[in-house]
Amino acid sequence: MTVTSDTPSTASAVDGVWEALRTVRDPELDTDVVSLDFVASASVSDDGVAHVRLRLPTYFCAPNFAFLMVADAWDAVSQVPGLTDVDVELLDHFASEAINSGVAARAGFVSSMAGSAVGEAVDELHDLRRSFTERAMLAGTDLVVRPLVRAGTTPEALVTMTLGDAPPSDDLPRLRARRRELGIPAGDDAPLVVDAVGRAVGIDDLPLHLRKARSYQVGVDANTSICRGQLAARYGL
């Protein structure tokens, strides 16, 4: 990774850029692009322009998720104070050209892909993002609730518990954050186990709900490990 820090002001801007990139997630893996090593480089040139280069595990990674990450990176980095402009590019991807120019022109996914060499898109990505945030919320429920189950908390107790009753862990604030993104209450008095639209899960539905939440979590884990392995193989990390 290259970091340009010629002057004190660009140095702090570079820190700001990295910080901003930590808020950008791969929606499928529910992990930020910095932790995933998807940021090939981030720098701020003397004229105050932030340059970010993103890379993905394979040439054929999903263009829809790639588009979301490039667009989110653009939005996040644009918030960093002291920059004159932002330049984000996705490297080494079959749809790089369409995605990069589309995001730079602030176009949506459909118009970015229109007329591109790699094909047309039919839908914008709001629903896709929502559906993956729901998955992330369910997977996060597994991480927060399974330790409780293992420690002997009964199903009867679980359905009466609130988020405030859950023991502190790194997973708890993440779960709250995903719930807020979905518009689901995430305060201390909100029910601990809710479905994708925010309804408290009752005792009859609880076992299957938690079993599925666990499957989601395993899916995210397996996927993440394959993506990390491929990125490492591709870039010799």
Add this chain to the structure above:
Amino acid sequence: MYEKDGEKYFIVDSHMHFWDASPENWVEGAEQYAKGWIECFHAYQGLGPAETHQPIEEFQKVSEEQLMREEFEEGHVDVAIFQSTYLREWYKKGFNTTEQNGYLAEKYPGKFIVNTRFDPRDGDAGMREFEENVRKYGSIGAKLYTAEWNGDSRGYKLTDPEAYRFLERAQELGIKNVHVHKGPTIWPLDKDAFDVSDVDHAATDFQGLNFIVEHVGLPRIEDFCFMATQEPNVYAGLSVVVGGLMHARPRFFAKVMGELLFWVGEDKMTFGSDYNIWEPKWQVEGLVDWTMPESDEFADYPRLGVDGKKKILGLNAAKLYGIEVPAECQISPESSAPASPDDAELVEDRSVAQA
């Protein structure tokens, strides 16, 4: 056959290829896709043991001798099932066509089963080609690549009317097993290539066909599991699961196996090496040696015993394809108690398969 601790395992590699991805076979103007595709595959190989990694030039096209050695001599495989994948948009002669695979099958009788393929977007001409291939190679299986590019199209669904026309014809022609690629590497632009709901519908509507979901819908394994548990004629094809996770990420491998054993069950899981991405040798030996870890995290997953491993490594696929299994490799009746006895025999008429 593989023998370990006095147990004999009949090995069916139910998902493998004999591909040509060498630069000579790249379509002019589509070189970046042909190259990107095989490089993706090559990165997958990186998830296997280091001593099995190949340089890209070798990986692009293995020789016949190498394939025969790595599958049968070293790889313990008794019968290997070719899954034809065309990708003609990128590879001039196709990536791994029925003809390429059929050539080896004819040369080494009894070693291979040749699955053909169809693409509903190819219309009547595609239908004739499919019929011809079924006839010529005696195929009872077909591989479907719903995310394959074709002209302007970046993918199709099994529920498209044209796809149903082909599935109906496939059933009439005696096809028993449809292997659907639902897994990583190519993506249509916005249809989710791994969405398995189309398999769900097709499996309900075509009870005479078995649907083997290759790569178990990774990265959407949970959707696949929830669907497979409702459809008795849906199977989990383990290609990529074993090759991509068992060595590189053993704990995640254990969890994925745990999920599959829980939702789908050992009677409906089939081993596939995905050769030439990975050699079967280390996968077969590793799976035979594998046990579910004994920590709390894995406590509520089903265990996999010797019988279950025999089923996954060969007996399940042998049943699907009517392959004769030597008595010494069979599971003794008294030890065999399938989790769901109604599962495996759903497609009743296997006489064609055995013909």
